[in-house]
Amino acid sequence: MVVLKKRAVATVIVVIMLFSSYIASASRQDGIPVLLYHHVGNDDGGLPRLTITADEFERQVALLHNAGFETISPEQLIAYMKREEVSLPERPILITFDDGYDDNYANALPILQKYGFKAVFFVVGINVDRAQRLSAQQVREMAKSGFAIGGHSMTHSDLTQLSGPELEHEILDNKRQLEGITHQESLFFSYPYGFFNLRSWKKIESAGYQGAFTVLSGVNKAGRDNIFLLRRIPIFSTTDFDALLARLTGTYSAHMLLDYLPEHMDSIINSATDGLL
Numbered sequence: 001m002v003v004l005k006k007r008a009v010a011t012v013i014v015v016i017m018l019f020s021s022y023i024a025s026a027s028r029q030d031g032i033p034v035l036l037y038h039h040v041g042n043d044d045g046g047l048p049r050l051t052i053t054a055d056e057f058e059r060q061v062a063l064l065h066n067a068g069f070e071t072i073s074p075e076q077l078i079a080y081m082k083r084e085e086v087s088l089p090e091r092p093i094l095i096t097f098d099d100g101y102d103d104n105y106a107n108a109l110p111i112l113q114k115y116g117f118k119a120v121f122f123v124v125g126i127n128v129d130r131a132q133r134l135s136a137q138q139v140r141e142m143a144k145s146g147f148a149i150g151g152h153s154m155t156h157s158d159l160t161q162l163s164g165p166e167l168e169h170e171i172l173d174n175k176r177q178l179e180g181i182t183h184q185e186s187l188f189f190s191y192p193y194g195f196f197n198l199r200s201w202k203k204i205e206s207a208g209y210q211g212a213f214t215v216l217s218g219v220n221k222a223g224r225d226n227i228f229l230l231r232r233i234p235i236f237s238t239t240d241f242d243a244l245l246a247r248l249t250g251t252y253s254a255h256m257l258l259d260y261l262p263e264h265m266d267s268i269i270n271s272a273t274d275g276l277l
């Protein structure tokens with residue numbers, strides 16, 4: 001009887017060990033998620049779909065934190081994508097913000113810091129120091145505090161529609177400007193509206209950026225996805241974050257997250273058409 005009990009306990013332990021190692025390795029095996037935020041605060045700047053309140057942002061960050069997610073740097077993501085040796089947490093995630101709103105500094109930053117999270121802020125060149133946008137001083141301070149500052153073009157134009165010199169201005173001048181502000185290299189780019197083509201991708205690469213982010217949905221998987229076409233999951237005011245988290249913490253496969261796409265791609269396309277992203 002005692003022997004049987006011991007065997008049963010041993011079996012349960014082995015099953016639990018196997019199960020937890022399967023769960024633990026699930027997220028890295030299946031790819032790394034990158035979240036995309038815009039406004040965080042009470043003032044939506046006329047963009048309600050792209051705005052979540054600070055309370056909701058903190059709820060989402062706390063849920064990620066409690067689920068064991070740890071933010072990684074974009075450099076770690078790129079190393080993983082290139083299959084280089086890199087130390088990653090059990091549940092890695094990257095958090096990004098597009099467009100450089102000043103509420104990112106005022107509202108999102110303190111919450112990220114409270115939970116020990118990092119993020120990447122993609123800044124539009126001509127908007128620096130404009131009303132409701134990040135100031136050069138704030139951008140510098142964020143970079144100093146260990147947050148990455150990336151390019152999001154000079155004027156938020158659709159890069160696929162530009163001539164060579166215009167493309168050069170949008171990508172290179174934005175990079176130089178941000179580096180002048182932060183005194184650090186700006187190594188990552190996000191495509192305005194998520195629009196990309198081969199020319200813009202190659203220009204971003206030759207400008208010295210190490211990777212570029214789209215709004216293609218799903219998670220980023222080494223060996224499958226391109227580092228200049230990285231996927232992101234946009235978080236809208238209408239996003240069911242608990243349902244998303246359930247997928248991210250489950251034993252999802254990369255394509256399972258792609259069916260998260262339709263509703264959100266509609267929103268992206270609508271937003272892009274409205275010139276909002």
Ligand SMILES: [Zn+2]
Nearest residue numbers: 098099193277
């Ligand atoms: Zn944008």
